Amino acid sequence: MQQIIDFLIRYRNAVVYLLLLSLALFFTIQAHSYHQSKVISSTNSLTGGLLSWSNNLGDYFDLKDQNELLLNENKRLRNQLSASKEKIKRITVTDSIPVDTTYRYRSAQVIANNYSLRDNYITLDKGNENGFSKDMGIISSKGIVGVVEDASERYSRVISILNSNLEINVGLKKSSHYGSMSWNGKDPNTIQLTDINRLAPVAKGDTIITAGKSLIFPKGIPVGTIKDYTLDQSQTYFLIEIRLFNDMTNLDQVYAIEHLKKEEIRSLEEPESKLNQQPIDE
Amino acid sequence: MNNTLVINIVRFLFLILLQALVLNNINLFGYINPYAYIIFIILFPFTTNQVNFLLISFLLGLSIDFFLNSGGVHASASLTVAYLRPTILSYSFGVSYEHQNIKFSRMGLKERLLYVILIVFIHHLVLFSLEIFNLQYILMILKKTLFSSIFSLIVIFIVLTLFSRKN
Numbered sequence: 001m002q003q004i005i006d007f008l009i010r011y012r013n014a015v016v017y018l019l020l021l022s023l024a025l026f027f028t029i030q031a032h033s034y035h036q037s038k039v040i041s042s043t044n045s046l047t048g049g050l051l052s053w054s055n056n057l058g059d060y061f062d063l064k065d066q067n068e069l070l071l072n073e074n075k076r077l078r079n080q081l082s083a084s085k086e087k088i089k090r091i092t093v094t095d096s097i098p099v100d101t102t103y104r105y106r107s108a109q110v111i112a113n114n115y116s117l118r119d120n121y122i123t124l125d126k127g128n129e130n131g132f133s134k135d136m137g138i139i140s141s142k143g144i145v146g147v148v149e150d151a152s153e154r155y156s157r158v159i160s161i162l163n164s165n166l167e168i169n170v171g172l173k174k175s176s177h178y179g180s181m182s183w184n185g186k187d188p189n190t191i192q193l194t195d196i197n198r199l200a201p202v203a204k205g206d207t208i209i210t211a212g213k214s215l216i217f218p219k220g221i222p223v224g225t226i227k228d229y230t231l232d233q234s235q236t237y238f239l240i241e242i243r244l245f246n247d248m249t250n251l252d253q254v255y256a257i258e259h260l261k262k263e264e265i266r267s268l269e270e271p272e273s274k275l276n277q278q279p280i281d282e
Numbered sequence: 283m284n285n286t287l288v289i290n291i292v293r294f295l296f297l298i299l300l301q302a303l304v305l306n307n308i309n310l311f312g313y314i315n316p317y318a319y320i321i322f323i324i325l326f327p328f329t330t331n332q333v334n335f336l337l338i339s340f341l342l343g344l345s346i347d348f349f350l351n352s353g354g355v356h357a358s359a360s361l362t363v364a365y366l367r368p369t370i371l372s373y374s375f376g377v378s379y380e381h382q383n384i385k386f387s388r389m390g391l392k393e394r395l396l397y398v399i400l401i402v403f404i405h406h407l408v409l410f411s412l413e414i415f416n417l418q419y420i421l422m423i424l425k426k427t428l429f430s431s432i433f434s435l436i437v438i439f440i441v442l443t444l445f446s447r448k449n
Contacts, residue, residue, distance in 0.1 A: 017365040024354030031353025054303040116313040121351035
């Protein structure tokens with residue numbers, strides 16, 4: 001016993017170092033796995049408050065650009081609205097069941113945005129009390145941004161599309177070929193898409209949209225355009241470089257998409273997933 | 283002694299805020315950020331108990347991790363560089379550093395440069411290896427380490443010159 005104590009005292013630096021290092025590595029490994037509640041997170045009230053305070057200071061500088069963005073979006077939405085009103089006029093509704101919506105949108109502001117790391121996160125100024133919760137899709141007026149991974153009372157953390165842990169089902173706008181998109185960590189303006197069959201009509205400049213196969217994003221959220229493409233080693237799938245519509249380095253106002261029928265769809269899928277031994281969530 | 287304690291607490295808080303609110307948002311060429319908070323580790327009194335030093339460095343790194351959502355990468359890097367600091371010190375200032383009550387500001391320029399460069403480089407190498415966490419991307423790790431180290435060194439020397447006390 002005495003020897004053990006002597007040993008610990010003599011090598012106390014190394015012992016303390018190894019203990020703390022294993023704790024830090026534990027946090028690191030936890031951070032590299034998706035869908036796990038994390039200890040180290042910017043959504044706590046101290047860091048969240050500081051980030052939101054510093055964001056408030058800088059907010060006035062790009063008010064003009066943000067106004068422009070919102071105006072453009074309003075213009076586009078008004079055009080869509082008048083077009084769909086025209087359509088509705090021509091259809092006589094015979095069904096007595098009211099048409100209800102599947103998605104609800106909420107707005108939030110980005111208070112911290114990383115894009116220089118391998119795995120990037122975004123912090124928003126809204127949390128549980130504003131209806132934000134895990135697995136909501138986040139978009140900006142131009143396109144896809146990320147998925148809410150964790151929400152505290154007043155802040156939420158979004159896993160950015162610029163993160164190796166996030167894969168999103170997207171595809172070509174002009175045909176129904178879908179693949180999975182994930183970032184290779186290099187350029188924050190381009191993102192990589194794999195698993196598109198070589199028979200798909202791929203051309204430079206084509207638009208990529210979300211596939212709508214998950215409960216997170218509805219179909220048709222714009223992602224980007226095809227910048228370049230090659231065939232993979234097996235010569236059966238395309239490796240596509242997408243130029244994002246969104247400037248991920250300059251995000252301010254974003255929208256969260258809540259799927260209102262999520263529980264209902266999950267309850268339908270659950271028995272099947274138990275059969276396949278594949279849990280849908282977590 | 284009390285004065286040193288106060289200076290170090292203020293420095294600790296100031297560097298965390300500087301890093302989290304200013305330096306993390308620079309993103310030069312899209313991906314280069316300076317990590318100047320390790321000035322705390324560079325300047326921390328050389329004669330303090332090593333165990334306390336390890337604990338404080340760990341807390342420093344962890345605070346940065348909280349802001350960046352990066353798990354424990356800054357904590358690991360700060361801790362490692364703090365653990366290796368006695369070795370780096372004796373390598374750059376000679377073995378006798380322990381017996382003399384040396385201060386950073388009183389050492390020769392060449393020794394100081396070597397000491398700071400070693401600390402920054404080791405810190406950044408551990409940091410980016412853990413952040414990217416994939417040996418496939420070893421070139422990216424080295425590239426990020428090199429460019430970020432150069433940028434960090436410039437910022438660190440600017441901060442050190444600005445806040446050096448002339449005595």
